[in-house]
Amino acid sequence: MKNWLTSILFMVGFLTLFVGGQGSLQLLESWRLSSSRERSHSEISTSPHQAARLGQPKGSVVGGSTPPIKTSPAARAALVTVRERVDELTHCLESRDCFQFFQQDDGKLGYHYAVSNEVVKVAAEIEPLVESGEVAVDQELILLVHQLLQFPEDHVRDVALRLVPYLPKSPQTLQVALGALRDSASAPLYSLGLKVMKNYADNPSDTRVFSEFLADRLLHGGPNISEEVAKNLFPLLNASNIQLFQGVLTKMPERSPASSYLESGIKEYEIITAGY
Amino acid sequence: MNVWKNLSFDRAQATWLAATIALAVFLASGLTDAATWEKGWNDPNGGPTAFTGKCENKHFGSWSFPGAAPWGCDARNYGESYRAEVLWAPFTVSMEQIHPQQPIKSADPVVIQNREEHLRAYMTQTYLLIRQLGTHYYKSRRPTAGDDEIEAWVQAFLTVAAHETNFSHFRKLKEDSPLMIVMGDQNKSIGMVQIFLQAHGIKRTDHYFDLARNLLYGMDHYYLGWEIAERKGESCYPVKNFVDQARGAYSIYNGGIKAACRWKTASKLWHEANPGCKFGSKTDFQPECGGLSREKFYLHDLNYERKLKTRSWMFYVDAKPDTELSADVDCLMRGNDLCVISPQQKAQVLTGTILTYHNPEESNRNIYCVVGENEGETLFCTYGDHDVACLGKFGPIRQFQKVYRLTDPDRDFHRITYADRHALCLGAVEGLVPVGGLIRTLKSIAIRPEPARGGRVIGSTGTKVFQVVDFYIEPGLAGDRFYKVAVPTKLGIEYGYFYAGSSRTTNTPKESHWDRWAKSVTSEQAAKLGSYSPQLPQKGEVLQLITEASQPVWLNTSGPTKHNRKVVDLQPGSVFEVLDFHVMGESFENRVNLYIRLKNGSVGYLYVGQVSPQYTLDRYVKRVIEEGASQ
Numbered sequence: 001m002k003n004w005l006t007s008i009l010f011m012v013g014f015l016t017l018f019v020g021g022q023g024s025l026q027l028l029e030s031w032r033l034s035s036s037r038e039r040s041h042s043e044i045s046t047s048p049h050q051a052a053r054l055g056q057p058k059g060s061v062v063g064g065s066t067p068p069i070k071t072s073p074a075a076r077a078a079l080v081t082v083r084e085r086v087d088e089l090t091h092c093l094e095s096r097d098c099f100q101f102f103q104q105d106d107g108k109l110g111y112h113y114a115v116s117n118e119v120v121k122v123a124a125e126i127e128p129l130v131e132s133g134e135v136a137v138d139q140e141l142i143l144l145v146h147q148l149l150q151f152p153e154d155h156v157r158d159v160a161l162r163l164v165p166y167l168p169k170s171p172q173t174l175q176v177a178l179g180a181l182r183d184s185a186s187a188p189l190y191s192l193g194l195k196v197m198k199n200y201a202d203n204p205s206d207t208r209v210f211s212e213f214l215a216d217r218l219l220h221g222g223p224n225i226s227e228e229v230a231k232n233l234f235p236l237l238n239a240s241n242i243q244l245f246q247g248v249l250t251k252m253p254e255r256s257p258a259s260s261y262l263e264s265g266i267k268e269y270e271i272i273t274a275g276y
Numbered sequence: 277m278n279v280w281k282n283l284s285f286d287r288a289q290a291t292w293l294a295a296t297i298a299l300a301v302f303l304a305s306g307l308t309d310a311a312t313w314e315k316g317w318n319d320p321n322g323g324p325t326a327f328t329g330k331c332e333n334k335h336f337g338s339w340s341f342p343g344a345a346p347w348g349c350d351a352r353n354y355g356e357s358y359r360a361e362v363l364w365a366p367f368t369v370s371m372e373q374i375h376p377q378q379p380i381k382s383a384d385p386v387v388i389q390n391r392e393e394h395l396r397a398y399m400t401q402t403y404l405l406i407r408q409l410g411t412h413y414y415k416s417r418r419p420t421a422g423d424d425e426i427e428a429w430v431q432a433f434l435t436v437a438a439h440e441t442n443f444s445h446f447r448k449l450k451e452d453s454p455l456m457i458v459m460g461d462q463n464k465s466i467g468m469v470q471i472f473l474q475a476h477g478i479k480r481t482d483h484y485f486d487l488a489r490n491l492l493y494g495m496d497h498y499y500l501g502w503e504i505a506e507r508k509g510e511s512c513y514p515v516k517n518f519v520d521q522a523r524g525a526y527s528i529y530n531g532g533i534k535a536a537c538r539w540k541t542a543s544k545l546w547h548e549a550n551p552g553c554k555f556g557s558k559t560d561f562q563p564e565c566g567g568l569s570r571e572k573f574y575l576h577d578l579n580y581e582r583k584l585k586t587r588s589w590m591f592y593v594d595a596k597p598d599t600e601l602s603a604d605v606d607c608l609m610r611g612n613d614l615c616v617i618s619p620q621q622k623a624q625v626l627t628g629t630i631l632t633y634h635n636p637e638e639s640n641r642n643i644y645c646v647v648g649e650n651e652g653e654t655l656f657c658t659y660g661d662h663d664v665a666c667l668g669k670f671g672p673i674r675q676f677q678k679v680y681r682l683t684d685p686d687r688d689f690h691r692i693t694y695a696d697r698h699a700l701c702l703g704a705v706e707g708l709v710p711v712g713g714l715i716r717t718l719k720s721i722a723i724r725p726e727p728a729r730g731g732r733v734i735g736s737t738g739t740k741v742f743q744v745v746d747f748y749i750e751p752g753l754a755g756d757r758f759y760k761v762a763v764p765t766k767l768g769i770e771y772g773y774f775y776a777g778s779s780r781t782t783n784t785p786k787e788s789h790w791d792r793w794a795k796s797v798t799s800e801q802a803a804k805l806g807s808y809s810p811q812l813p814q815k816g817e818v819l820q821l822i823t824e825a826s827q828p829v830w831l832n833t834s835g836p837t838k839h840n841r842k843v844v845d846l847q848p849g850s851v852f853e854v855l856d857f858h859v860m861g862e863s864f865e866n867r868v869n870l871y872i873r874l875k876n877g878s879v880g881y882l883y884v885g886q887v888s889p890q891y892t893l894d895r896y897v898k899r900v901i902e903e904g905a906s907q
Contacts, residue, residue, distance in 0.1 A: 108461060109474075111532075112533075113472070113532075152532065154475070162766070185499075185500055187477050187483075192767075195767050196767075220417045220419070222416065222496045222499065223416075224477065224483070224493060224496055234890045253416075253609070255640045256609070257611050261889070268892045272825070275823075276827050
């Protein structure tokens with residue numbers, strides 16, 4: 001009797017350990033990640049003082065002040081950690097072999113999103129570093145942002161797009177940012193992307209590039225994206241692209257939400273420039 | 277066994293210890309996992325965004341019949357089920373008619389007949405809907421596509437619907453039971469084409485809840501894969517034919533971009549991992565044939581390919597050439613779910629319900645009406661469905677779930693249509709603060725890009741004063757209201773909505789629900805409570821016109837009509853004093869007219885742009901700070 005009971009209890013213990021194994025490893029992984037995050041945060045928190053002590057200018061392109069000439073060693077280490085972790089996670093995505101991201105049906109999108117979620121957490125550590133002025137906007141940072149913009153998941157692209165205003169304006173960055181939108185069906189990402197493009201509206205060549213892209217999205221981007229672009233287009237309208245979008249309006253399906261928003265934006269622009 | 281004997285405690289104790297530790301770790305990891313899913317991504321304020329849905333009244337259904345796939349969950353948790361119940365009735369499966377508990381080859385001929393008639397009607401309409409939506413969608417994205425390419429796309433997407441849920445979306449267990457919607461992947465995916473709730477674009481129910489939206493959003497994602505399959509870049513691309521393109525696009529749809537080439541090697545890898553098993557035979561469903569292995573996901577690709585070839589759903593489709601779809605697909609593509617109701621459906625109960633019709637000569641929007649309570653023969657209407665809740669002031673709306681299409685309302689009714697949403701809504705909803713009014717929040721409330729109680733958060737109100745730039749009353753008996761306000765963010769000023777209570781009242785203490793969320797305040801009260809960010813010009817303020825062209829000043833707010841007179845053409849750079857402001861607009865628009873006094877003393881109305889949906893005031897006027905200029 002005692003042996004029976006002992007065997008049953010042993011089996012229960014073994015099974016619970018076995019079934020719980022995946023969750024336990026996830027828990028351990030989450031502890032590991034949170035401790036590494038805490039470490040990064042502590043490094044970040046000391047950096048502004050260092051920057052101030054070294055007399056480096058703080059702020060960023062967004063903030064309006066000059067970016068630092070050189071990245072502080074602590075911030076450099078944090079940035080290296082971020083890049084290495086992004087590379088590791090990208091490898092996880094490709095190999096589908098990282099146990100901690102397995103979902104119950106691991107052939108489907110769950111794994112893809114679990115890895116991407118981790119990339120988001122890691123990439124989110126960059127903005128405070130750039131914003132506080134601890135990281136210089138150099139080629140290395142630009143390449144990292146480009147890498148994140150090309151990451152095949154919209155939440156990651158969202159984090160990356162928020163970094164674009166800190167970078168110096170360049171046709172390459174604009175192309176990569178537009179590429180991130182082109183490969184996406186996410187309305188919030190387009191809404192963010194259009195805000196980012198406003199920085200490029202003062203250059204005629206850049207304006208032509210993004211206007212042609214947006215005109216194409218309005219006409220052939222599908223109903224969701226077309227509506228989102230139309231809703232957020234007004235701040236990007238100017239003398240060099242208004243004719244393009246007036247032409248687009250005539251080709252759009254009548255009475256659609258997208259054409260209503262576009263018409264409303266164009267009308268506002270016309271009143272401002274030609275009178276009521 | 278010897279190892280156990282050598283330990284200092286006996287087996288029972290050790291087992292208990294192991295079980296207890298494992299159980300504790302397991303439970304703790306489960307809690308951690310749940311907490312992770314509840315937290316939103318990319319949410320600067322860490323506000324909650326649920327990506328895992330709940331499944332109430334879980335119903336298994338059956339994989340054997342179209343429209344009934346596991347799992348069915350109460351639809352009210354995911355969207356306006358009362359509305360869908362009426363509008364999507366022809367696209368709702370009745371489980372009573374299917375008898376899923378009876379075998380496919382049931383002995384009862386009544387069961388067989390009921391089932392086949394019902395499924396034939398359901399599948400024919402669903403098939404036609406996907407065909408026509410798919411054709412419209414593809415033509416809008418590729419206007420030059422040939423017929424064979426469009427047909428390939430349609431068949432590829434029909435197979436997506438077949439493989440994801442066997443054409444399941446809405447279902448009802450009984451005639452009077454609540455509407456259900458299909459959920460999969462442990463409640464992370466929703467609807468016929470299993471929209472993954474963690475996808476970035478999923479912020480509002482209208483991206484996935486009703487069948488047309490679910491299909492269109494799925495097409496957006498499937499099309500991304502369809503395009504990638506044509507490009508160079510991956511080892512398996514570009515594809516050679518439409519079948520490979522469909523398979524490649526599905527691998528991406530199902531597994532993400534990094535699974536792009538899964539379709540190419542799926543058969544080889546699955547058979548290697550499961551020696552002795554042959555895909556397509558009965559054995560592939562057995563555990564020893566990879567049912568539990570890591571390679572089981574290759575079955576998604578293999579089954580997709582098989583379904584694409586066999587098109588087994590056609591068994592239930594009545595494909596006669598004269599069979600018509602009951603919905604207007606052109607209209608559905610414009611985002612109007614009311615187009616699902618056929619023109620033949622007659623209104624049965626008008627009073628207390630919302631009526632709608634379309635007159636292209638009058639407005640490019642649908643017009644929504646209610647029958648007036650006292651008059652009985654008067655229709656009170658508004659353009660667009662944005663402010664339909666405000667019609668309740670003319671006659672209580674007993675139910676928002678029944679929306680009837682009218683063909684010629686002017687024949688049967690005297691009609692009053694409100695062109696100005698502000699005139700319509702103020703006074704319709706108790707305690708509503710107008711656009712331009714000041715409001716003080718009484719607690720911290722999440723600010724979201726859309727008027728919704730879930731989704732991405734862009735800020736929090738705290739207990740502060742805001743100037744309202746838009747209001748929204750949610751259609752429904754509760755009278756839930758949202759206000760749009762300015763939120764400073766790193767990317768500049770953004771605008772978002774916060775929830776501000778419903779029209780419900782409580783008895784102890786006697787107060788309205790909305791009173792506990794936010795209260796209207798005067799500008800004097802606001803000044804005492806601290807600073808706020810004004811979004812509209814204030815009375816007494818001096819402004820300068822900064823438009824490129826001159827702008828007319830009118831005698832009244834109606835703009836250029838025959839009843840109005842132009843006072844003067846105001847030149848860019850002119851300075852004037854604000855005496856008052858009026859916010860007007862049809863449907864969702866909030867346009868601002870300022871009542872102004874010019875330097876020469878003449879007064880009139882000047883249009884200065886809109887505050888919502890787009891904020892354009894700052895392109896019309898700017899504040900004059902110089903002391904000399906304001907005189």
